[in-house]
Every structure is written in C-alpha cells, then in structure tokens.
Amino acid sequence: MFYCRVVGESQERLTTHTIDFPYTRTLGPVFSEFLTGMRDGKLVGIKGRDGKVICPPTEWDPETGDALGNDFVEVGPGGVVTTWAWVTEPTPKHPLDKPFAFALIQLDGADTGLMHAVDAGSIDKMSTGMRVTARWKDDRIGHITDVTFVPEAG
Amino acid sequence: MAESQAADLNAPVVGMDYHMHVQYHEVLCPVMREFADALMDKRLIGHKCPQCGLIYSPPKGYCPICVVPTDKSHELELQQRGTVTNYTIVTPVQYHGQEETDRFAKASLQLDGGGTLSLQDLLEIPVDDVRIGLRVEAVWASDAERNVDEVTNRSWGIGESAIRGWQPTGEPDVPADELPTNVF
Amino acid sequence: MAKKTEDIAIVGYAQSPSYRQAELTEPQFLYPVISEALERAGVPRREIGFTCAGSCDYLSGQTFAFVMNLDAVGAWPPISESHVEMDGAWALYEAWVRLQHGDIDTALVFGSGKSSPGKPAEVFPLQMDPYTLTPLGADPVSLAALQARAMLDAGKITEDEMAEIAARSRKSAVNNPYAQVKGDDDPAVLLKEPYVTAPLRKHDLPPISDGASAVVLATTEKAKELTDHPVWIRGIDHRIDIHQPGMRDLTESPSTRLAGKNAGVKGKFDFAELSASFSHQEKLLCDELGLGKDVEINLSGGPLAANPVMAVGLTRFVEAARLIAEGGKKRGVAHATSGQALQQNLVAVLEAE
Numbered sequence: 183m184f185y186c187r188v189v190g191e192s193q194e195r196l197t198t199h200t201i202d203f204p205y206t207r208t209l210g211p212v213f214s215e216f217l218t219g220m221r222d223g224k225l226v227g228i229k230g231r232d233g234k235v236i237c238p239p240t241e242w243d244p245e246t247g248d249a250l251g252n253d254f255v256e257v258g259p260g261g262v263v264t265t266w267a268w269v270t271e272p273t274p275k276h277p278l279d280k281p282f283a284f285a286l287i288q289l290d291g292a293d294t295g296l297m298h299a300v301d302a303g304s305i306d307k308m309s310t311g312m313r314v315t316a317r318w319k320d321d322r323i324g325h326i327t328d329v330t331f332v333p334e335a336g
Numbered sequence: 337m338a339e340s341q342a343a344d345l346n347a348p349v350v351g352m353d354y355h356m357h358v359q360y361h362e363v364l365c366p367v368m369r370e371f372a373d374a375l376m377d378k379r380l381i382g383h384k385c386p387q388c389g390l391i392y393s394p395p396k397g398y399c400p401i402c403v404v405p406t407d408k409s410h411e412l413e414l415q416q417r418g419t420v421t422n423y424t425i426v427t428p429v430q431y432h433g434q435e436e437t438d439r440f441a442k443a444s445l446q447l448d449g450g451g452t453l454s455l456q457d458l459l460e461i462p463v464d465d466v467r468i469g470l471r472v473e474a475v476w477a478s479d480a481e482r483n484v485d486e487v488t489n490r491s492w493g494i495g496e497s498a499i500r501g502w503q504p505t506g507e508p509d510v511p512a513d514e515l516p517t518n519v520f
Numbered sequence: 521m522a523k524k525t526e527d528i529a530i531v532g533y534a535q536s537p538s539y540r541q542a543e544l545t546e547p548q549f550l551y552p553v554i555s556e557a558l559e560r561a562g563v564p565r566r567e568i569g570f571t572c573a574g575s576c577d578y579l580s581g582q583t584f585a586f587v588m589n590l591d592a593v594g595a596w597p598p599i600s601e602s603h604v605e606m607d608g609a610w611a612l613y614e615a616w617v618r619l620q621h622g623d624i625d626t627a628l629v630f631g632s633g634k635s636s637p638g639k640p641a642e643v644f645p646l647q648m649d650p651y652t653l654t655p656l657g658a659d660p661v662s663l664a665a666l667q668a669r670a671m672l673d674a675g676k677i678t679e680d681e682m683a684e685i686a687a688r689s690r691k692s693a694v695n696n697p698y699a700q701v702k703g704d705d706d707p708a709v710l711l712k713e714p715y716v717t718a719p720l721r722k723h724d725l726p727p728i729s730d731g732a733s734a735v736v737l738a739t740t741e742k743a744k745e746l747t748d749h750p751v752w753i754r755g756i757d758h759r760i761d762i763h764q765p766g767m768r769d770l771t772e773s774p775s776t777r778l779a780g781k782n783a784g785v786k787g788k789f790d791f792a793e794l795s796a797s798f799s800h801q802e803k804l805l806c807d808e809l810g811l812g813k814d815v816e817i818n819l820s821g822g823p824l825a826a827n828p829v830m831a832v833g834l835t836r837f838v839e840a841a842r843l844i845a846e847g848g849k850k851r852g853v854a855h856a857t858s859g860q861a862l863q864q865n866l867v868a869v870l871e872a873e
Contacts, residue, residue, distance in 0.1 A: 195364040195372070197488040199581055199637070203356040204432045205650070209349065213651050218349040236767070238652045244762050265673065265770065267665030268718035273641045275657030284662045286766040295766025297658060297666075305718060310673050324349030326655050354655055356646065360581035360637035363543045396591065397548050403565065403594035405551070489545045490582055 212241045215254050221324035225258035225316060227292045234293040259316035260334055261289035261296075268305045277327045283308050287331060300331045307333055365489050367397040370408070372484035375498040378476050380414045382451045383407075391451040394487075394494075416474040418447035418502075419510045420458075423466050441466045445502065446516060453494070457501035469509035472502035528619050529743035529750035530841040530870070531626075532561025532736030538700040538826030541636040542730035546580065550592035550632050550732045558628065561736035562746055565594050568736075569624025571601040572615045574608035574631040575830045578646050581638055589632060600624075607631055608733060608834030609795075609856030609866050615737055616756055625742035632732035633830035640728060640829075648860065649763055661725060663860040664798040665717045667770040671800050672719055674771045676807070679719060682799040683707035686723035686824055689799075693821025700826045701727050723824075724799040731828025733835040751841040751870050755784035758866035763859070770861055776808040779867040785809050785853055791816040791843055792853035793836035797823040801862055805855060809867065815853075819843065833857065833866065840870045 209217060212228060216239050219226035227237030228250055237257050242249055266285040272278055277299045285308075286295030301317070302308050313334040322328040364372065367383070371394045374381045382393030383406040390399060393414055398405045423443040428436040441463050445453045458466055459475055476482065477500050486495030534556035536549050558565055571593055577585045586603045595601065602618075604610045608631015615627035641659040648654045671677045687707045693699035710723045743750040759775035759782075762768050792811050796802035802817060811817070818824075820839040823832050833856025843849040850872045858864040 195369060196361050197364050199360040199362065199488055199490060201356070201358050201360075201581055202433055205354045205356060207352045207354065207650060209352060209651070213352075214348050214350050217352060217651070221349055238764065240764075240767075244767055264766075265666045265670040267662045267669060267720075268715065269662055270715065270717065273639070273657055273659065275642050275645055275659075277656055284656075284658070284666060286666060286770075288766075294764070297653060297656065297765055299656065310669065325352065326652050352651060354650060358578075358581065358638055358642055358646075362634070362637040363541060365543055365545050365548060397544075398551055398591065400547075400591035400594070401596050403551075403555075403592075 210241065211252065212239050212250075215239065215252070217324040217326070219256075220326065220328040221322045223318045223322065224256055225289055225329070227255045227257045227289070229253035229255055235291055236294050237289055237292040237296050255291060257291040258289040260313055261287040261292070261315070261331075263300065263308070263310060263312050263314055264288050264295050265310060266300065266308050268308060277330055281305075285314070285331070287314060298326075298329070298331055300333070302333055362489055364487070365397070367395045368487060368489055370411070371395060372487040374413075375484050375487065375494065376482065380416055380474070380499075381411055382414050383410045384412055384450075386410060393451050393453060414451040415448040417505065418445040418453075418472060419515060420444070420466065420468055420470040420472060421446045421452070421515050422468060423458075425463055425466070439463050443472075443502070445472065456494070457496060458503070459501040460503040467509065468512050469515065471505045471507040471510065473505050475500045475503050525620055526622075527740050528616050528737050528753050529740070530735055530753065530837065531738045531743050531746045531750055532557040532559070532563070533734065533838040533841045534560065535698050535733035535831070535835050535838050536731045536828070537698045538727070538729040538731045538828050539636070540700060540728065540730075542634060545588075546575070546585070546632050546634055546732070547588050547591040549730070550589055550630060550734075553732045554592050554628065554630055554734045557630075557734035557736050561626070561738070563626050563736060563738075568626050568628045569600065570615055570618045570627040571595075571599055572611040572618070572627065572629050573601070573603045574606050574611040574834065575603070575633055576605055578643055579633050579635060579638065579829060589630075593628070606830075606858055607795075607856050608831050609837065609854075610758065610833075610858065612735055612737070612834055612837060613756060613758060613866060616753065619737060619739055622739075625739040627737045628734065629737065629834065630732060630734040631831035631834040633828055634730040635728045635827075635829050636730050644860075652764075658860070660797075660860055661717045661720065663765055664801070665720045666765060667861040668719050668724070668798065668800040670770040671804065676771050677800050677803045679711060680707065681803065682724050683710045683721075685796075685799040685802050686710060689818055689821050689824040690723075692819050693825035696820045696825065698731075698826060699821045700729055702821060702825055720798065726797045726823045726827035727825075729826055729828045729832075731826065731831050731835075733828070733831045733838045735834060735837055735841070749845040750873060751844045752873070754869040754871050755782065756866070756868040757782035758864065760859075760864040761862075763863060765861055771804070773804055773808045773862050773865060776805055776855070776862065776865040776867065779865050780809045780853075783867045784869050785867060789815045789851050789853055790849040791819055791840070792855065793820060793822065793839045794818060794853070794855045795823055795833050795836055795857040797827060797832070797857070799824065804862065809853060809855070811853065837868070837870070844870060844872045
C-alpha cells in the first residue's frame with residue numbers, strides 16, 4: 183500500500199509546471215458599455231426592474247432574472263466603503279503592488295457594491311463608511327484595472 | 337488590447353484580453369523519482385503488474401486496470417530498442433506558446449521484451465518516412481547534457497533532456513500483423 | 521404532489537490524512553481511500569452501480585486531470601461514471617439523485633485535490649467573474665475578510681469569538697488522526713498575532729492541504745442488506761446566492777437557510793460538520809441553520825484543521841457518518857460550500873437507524 187510522507191522544507195525534487203492561456207473574451211452589450219465607460223473614464227451602472235442601480239451592471243435582474251434593457255446610468259466617481267479588507271502582501275495578480283484595501287464600494291447613484299482596490303497608503307486610513315473616489319489611469323484600454331480608488335480628499 | 341479595438345480608439349470596447357498564467361511547483365512522487373534516477377544512469381525502468389502483466393513506463397505505482405499497487409518489487413529494466421506501433425504527424429499551428437515551426441512526428445513504441453512508450457520523438461528520419469513497423473533504438477543525451485528537469489508527475493513522455501529520441505536501427509520492418517493490437 | 525424521495529444511506533466512507541504537501545500524486549493517494557471505503561461497505565468494486573467524482577483541474581494545473589483520478593477507481597472495462605468540477609459533496613448529491621432512479625442500488629463518490637503545487641491566492645481568482653473580479657486577483661482570503669469585516673461591523677461576531685472558534689477547532693482536531701492543524705491554543709494568545717488580511721489572522725484561515733475522501737451510498741433495501749449501521753441521508757439540498765459579493769448582504773446566507781429548510785434541518789441535533797473554511801463563517805452558518813449551543817460543531821476540527829479543497833465538503837459527510845456509525849451519535853448536519861464567501865451551500869440531515 184502507498185505510504186505518503188509529508189514533505190518538509192528540504193524536499194527532494196521540486197518540479198515546475200506552468201499553464202499559460204491568453205484569453206480574449208467578447209463582452210456582450212452590457213459589459214461592453216461598462217468597459218467602454220472605463221476606457222472613457224466613466225463608471226457605468228444599469229437600472230434594475232425595481233429602479234435600483236446595479237454596478238457593475240448585469241444583463242439580468244438579480245431579483246427576478248428578467249433581462250434588463252439598456253437603461254445605463256453613470257455613477258460615481260465617489261462612493262462609500264461598505265466593507266473592506268487590508269491586503270498586507272499583494273499577489274502578482276492584484277492591481278496594486280503595495281499594501282492596499284479590497285473594498286466593496288457603493289458608488290454615488292448605485293445601490294450595490296463594486297469590489298475594487300483602494301490605495302489608502304496604510305490601514306489607519308481605512309474605515310467602514312469612509313468616502314473614496316475613482317483614480318483613473320492615463321492609459322486606459324477598457325479594463326476593470328483602468329481605475330483604482332483613493333480616499334476622498336478632505 | 338483586443339485586436340478588434342486597436343484600430344479606432346473611440347469605437348465601443350467589445351473584447352477583453354486576460355492572460356492567464358499560473359505556475360505550479362510539485363514534488364516528484366517516489367516512483368517518478370526512481371524513474372528519473374534510472375534515466376540519469378541511462379536505464380529505462382517500468383513496473384510490471386503482478387496480475388495482468390502489463391508494463392507501465394514511467395511507472396504509476398499501481399495498475400489502473402487491475403487496481404493493484406505496484407512497487408520496487410515489480411520494477412524491471414526495459415530494453416532500449418523497439419518498434420513503432422503508431423504515430424501522428426503534427427503540423428504546428430502557431431498558437432501562443434507553440435515553439436515548433438516544422439512538421440514533426442510523435443510515435444508509440446513497443447519495446448523488445450515488453451513495455452510501451454507513447455509520444456516519443458523520432459530522429460534521423462524524414463517525417464514522411466515514418467511508418468508502423470519501423471525498428472528504432474534510443475538516442476541518449478550525452479553525459480554532460482543529460483538531465484531529468486522535464487520529468488514531472490504529469491509526464492507523458494520521458495523528456496528530451498534524457499532520451500533525445502529514437503533513431504532507425506536499419507533492421508527490416510516488423511510486419512503490422514505481428515504487432516500487438518492493444519497499444520496506442 | 522411531488523413523489524417522495526427514497527432514503528439513501530452511507531454504507532462506507534474513508535479519508536486520507538490532510539497533507540500540507542503530499543509527495544504522492546492525486547490518484548496515488550486516492551487509491552487507498554477508495555479501496556478502504558469499498559471494503560468498509562462490503563461492495564465489490566465491479567458491483568458499484570455509479571461512480572461520481574469531484575475535483576478541480578485548475579487546482580491540479582492540468583487539463584483533464586480528473587480523468588487520471590479514475591486510475592484509482594478501476595474504470596476498465598468502462599464503468600458508469602461522472603465528474604463534477606466541484607467539491608465531492610456535489611458528486612455525492614449527483615449520486616444521490618442517480619440512486620433515486622431505482623435501477624441501481626450502490627454508488628461510489630469521491631473528492632480529491634492537491635492545493636500545495638499552486639498558489640491558492642493565484643489559482644482561485646480564476647473561478648470568479650472573468651470581467652470584473654478575476655482581473656483584480658480577487659482571492660478567497662480577501663473575499664472572506666470582506667465578509668468578516670461586514671459581520672464585525674454588524675455586531676454579528678467579535679474577533680474574540682473568531683479566535684475562540686479557531687482554538688476550539690484546533691483542540692477538537694487533536695483527536696483526529698487525519699487533521700493537519702491541531703493543538704491547545706489560548707484564544708487570547710492567538711489574538712496577539714498580526715493580521716494576514718485584516719480583519720483575518722492566521723488562525724481564522726484554513727490550512728493549505730492535499731487530500732481525498734470517499735463515500736459509498738446505497739438504496740434503502742441494499743443498505744439494510746450491507747450493514748447493521750447505515751447512516752441515513754434524511755434530506756439533502758443545495759442552493760446558490762448571487763456571485764458578485766457587492767450584490768448580496770455578506771452577513772447573511774439565504775442559500776444556506778433555504779437548503780437547510782429543504783433538507784429538513786429542524787429539531788434536535790447532536791452535532792454538525794460545517795464547511796466553515798474561515799472562523800467567522802461557522803457563526804454565520806449556525807445562525808442560518810438555527811443550530812444552538814447544544815449542538816457540537818466540527819468535532820473533527822473542521823476545515824480550519826484540515827482543508828483538502830474539493831474533498832473538504834465530502835469529508836464533512838465522512839466525519840458525520842463516522843460519528844453516527846462508530847461514535848454513538850444519533851443525528852447530525854453535514855454542510856458543504858462552494859464559491860467565495862459561502863456563495864453556494866449544500867446541507868444534509870444524517871441519522872442513525
């Protein structure tokens with residue numbers, strides 16, 4: 183029968199294996215509007231059946247499942263942090279390469295939270311209920327990382 | 337940036353690129369470690385199932401057909417000479433990560449004395465001359481160059497860094513009807 | 521009126537130890553687990569009517585890695601089998617549904633995963649919304665931390681309670697030979713540790729684990745023939761909440777509540793095995809399932825002590841079955857989760873004869 187040792191620090195032979203897939207995704211009408219907005223420096227939500235504004239926008243009503251029209255609404259650029267987490271050691275996949283906060287941000291004019299990064303500098307600058315605002319990259323391509331958020335001045 | 341939007345900076349964004357890149361670091365399992373060590377000694381080993389007699393190289397540590405474990409006591413050294421039982425010719429499509437440009441063959445081998453290998457490279461023979469029944473022998477990388485860096489738990493083949501490939505021996509072909517039908 | 525479902529029983533179960541870094545391949549450590557579950561059930565391998573597995577190719581880092589796992593089953597000549605790219609608990613659900621058809625009487629279920637080769641914080645964002653969340657590297661710890669903060673802010677838990685849950689789990693795990701993180705820790709000392717991702721400290725997080733578990737199911741009649749101690753699945757259901765973390769109240773889990781109601785979670789329970797991968801989630805799950813202080817939670821140590829992803833939910837069934845068949849317990853809850861921050865939840869009620 184098999185005998186499995188737990189391998190310690192001085193493991194005998196570590197092999198490396200990489201998977202590497204370049205995906206190109208089509209966006210459909212709703213994400214196209216959202217990411218075109220990103221490129222143009224605008225945050226875009228969509229109106230749900232009950233009139234609530236959803237951001238990031240969905241193609242369907244989260245409550246009823248009905249298809250939504252093209253009732254897009256510009257939201258932000260400011261918003262309120264409804265919850266947050268302080269990332270001490272960012273991974274190479276994170277949008278910032280220094281400690282930052284992931285937060286759910288309810289953008290002005292929206293009724294749902296957008297998960298995004300807040301570049302606050304230190305954990306002391308973060309609190310639930312604080313206001314943040316969009317900080318746009320100069321070179322935008324229509325991607326969720328065209329924007330990050332920073333604490334609102336004042 | 338997706339190619340479709342590169343042309344017009346004001347056109348709606350309709351595509352999104354995401355480059356998925358993940359690296360895995362895995363400890364080589366004991367049976368593969370033994371296999372790799374043997375390759376460094378220019379030996380090719382396998383495990384013979386005590387129940388059905390099938391030989392697995394690289395060894396798995398079990399026979400998946402009979403579902404019985406195999407270990408060092410089932411190890412045997414395989415001959416380094418054999419016959420092509422099947423092959424495929426690949427015309428490389430230049431997708432991301434494809435480094436080959438010329439057509440190449442990958443062959444399944446039935447080794448003399450037992451044991452099979454799949455996805456082996458053939459050397460010293462034009463792709464169009466590859467055929468079932470071809471007699472081949474192992475071409476080892478030189479002592480200076482030989483390594484087993486490409487041997488992983490996921491290995492299908494052996495890794496060109498140990499056995500560079502298989503070259504024709506010049507012996508007459510084996511008639512197809514003398515070859516086992518259960519190898520691929 | 522819907523037709524009543526047949527009670528299915530767990531008649532065999534097994535698990536591997538939880539390894540921080542296993543040197544064996546997934547099929548290699550699955551092999552003895554499946555063999556042990558079948559032996560315990562007393563069902564010859566070739567007589568199993570249906571086999572269903574749960575695993576994740578992205579975790580293994582290999583396309584069709586799940587096919588390799590069939591090596592551990594004995595799948596030639598071809599058997600009737602299926603696979604879910606989910607925790608083995610969902611494979612159990614599929615097998616449970618399959619057994620309702622009535623034409624077969626046994627099923628083998630297993631779940632397995634090796635989290636150690638990849639970096640979970642880089643692999644798991646790949647299961648998120650590919651437009652808005654994967655490109656942010658939205659990882660399980662950050663998402664769980666958002667949930668924990670929301671619960672702390674809402675007054676639904678305290679950091680002291682989180683440390684107490686972690687300490688209790690580690691202490692319970694001392695008696696679990698399969699567990700990975702175990703010991704006698706003082707919650708007050710744990711609270712002095714720095715945050716990993718605030719408000720979560722290391723003790724609030726599950727370990728990185730490799731491992732597997734397996735269960736053999738049987739129909740009512742077959743179970744009675746096979747064993748004097750069948751563990752009955754009296755009810756089972758799974759439900760899902762919306763994916764975007766900002767579109768639901770993270771301090772609640774409507775899917776757990778509904779699955780629990782449909783599975784028949786009411787009345788007295790001796791214990792519950794919950795897939796609370798983060799300390800605060802245990803409190804949330806207990807609240808949603810209405811489990812009071814009299815119910816013993818995660819006597820095995822739970823996912824905070826052993827977290828073989830893709831098997832950890834099915835292991836809750838293994839632990840629950842063990843407590844009933846061998847530990848003298850009468851009635852318990854098994855829970856599994858999938859997705860981030862308890863997005864999808866499966867709940868079952870298990871009972872002794």
